[in-house]
Amino acid sequence: MYCTHYYNFGLKTQLDKLISIRKTNGLQSESVVNIVRAEQNLYAAIIDAKVAMKIGSGAWSPGTGWTLAASGTDYAVWTTGTTPPPPTGCTQPSMKLRGTFNNFGSATMTCKGSNVWELTNVTFGGAATDRYKFDVFGDWTRNYGDTNNDGIAELSGGDISLTTAGTYTIQFNDSTLRYTATRTTTPPPPPGVSVNFVCQNGTTVVGQNVHVVGSIPALGSWDVTKSIKLDPTNYPTWNKLVTVPASTRVEWKCLKVAPNTPTVWQGGANNVVTTPASGSVTATASF
Structure with a gap:
């Protein structure tokens, strides 16, 4: 997409809709693309099993269970309808915190606005193996860790180590991918x-x-x-x-x-x- 497409060709509304569909469904450069039709007047594909699209004048539909999300001249986009829209103020539709503190279960984070997700009262015991990650859907299909240990997460990065005991507020910015873990309480001294x-x-x-x-x-x-x-x-x-x-x-x-x-x-x-x-x-x- 070029600046002229967005501002000069009258495509702003259509492009905003397509961008919203991409963000809502977590599509990115490493998404799995399953090409189902590739013909002279038709190209159709299903992406990450969540978004279906077709380009060209040829007729095609992904079938039942899909909802038309956007369409225009020689294009159409469908979604499965299972991915909720992102909450106001965040890009991703949801965010889970998973780690040793909950046996890598899925603790739901809250969108606080300005692209920041937050979870409070997260308690770590101070073990050398304590760690956590961010997971958009809670199924590991789109998760973030920090292989470089630089405070900026990467898609499918390594587990984030947190070995100082205490109760924390953990935040994650789903735009900049920066995260913080702020200790709010310290554990009581040993008896x-x-x-x-x-x-x-x-x-x-x-x-x-x-x-x-x-x-x-x-x-x-x-x-x-x-x-x-x-x-x-x-x-x-x-x-x-x-x-x-x-x-x-x-x-x-x-x-x-x-x-x-x-x-x-x-x-x-x-x-x-x-x-x-x-x-x-x-x-x-x-x-």
């Missing part, structure tokens, strides 16, 4: 478990106490001013139960802390404890 931190040989002077500090916020994130004071329950052994995240690797150390006095750190490498999924555990170190 806490009790760790009995024990520091042995913690001999102290007046005003001095034994603390524990470590790599997680519950242990001050290595900030001595936020360290946890232990109790001299069996002096010079000090201990305290501290609630920390479950299933977490924690590095920690014993300290001797007193006002206006340099902190005395336990020597050697950091102590390490990996917390269980539930219950409690004891972590012991010594000065």
Whole structure:
């Protein structure tokens, strides 16, 4: 189609109708064309089993089950009538989101206008294999992924990876093919478990106490001013139960802390404890 056809030859209305039929039915350069007649005065074909067309003065019809959608001098176009028109503001007639979050079922997206489809409250667990794709009809005949991982989808592209846990709003522009996944909520922290931190040989002077500090916020994130004071329950052994995240690797150390006095750190490498999924555990170190 050339600009002169559209504006100068009085074909704007007919061309708009044909463009609408093509968009509504998702026809594109890779659509399957089944040529059913090719004669001197007649060419007829069925495209993607959804649109039938004929060009030329010869008579031809696709038969029952088809609806005449457009016609003019020496041409006619039929549709099966099974594809609904696109909603106002979008080009495609529908859009589904399919991925590991729904076992690749078909979650219906909503046209928000300006060619943008949206689905809210999509929850991913953070697995390394979590992924999704966009599917126009929910049958994989016209789906979009992102082989290049550049934020712009391609027809029949690769699955889109999303490995950060959380609940997302996912949008897809069916004109530019850009997509976004915006995290709206983060998953709750893992449940806490009790760790009995024990520091042995913690001999102290007046005003001095034994603390524990470590790599997680519950242990001050290595900030001595936020360290946890232990109790001299069996002096010079000090201990305290501290609630920390479950299933977490924690590095920690014993300290001797007193006002206006340099902190005395336990020597050697950091102590390490990996917390269980539930219950409690004891972590012991010594000065």
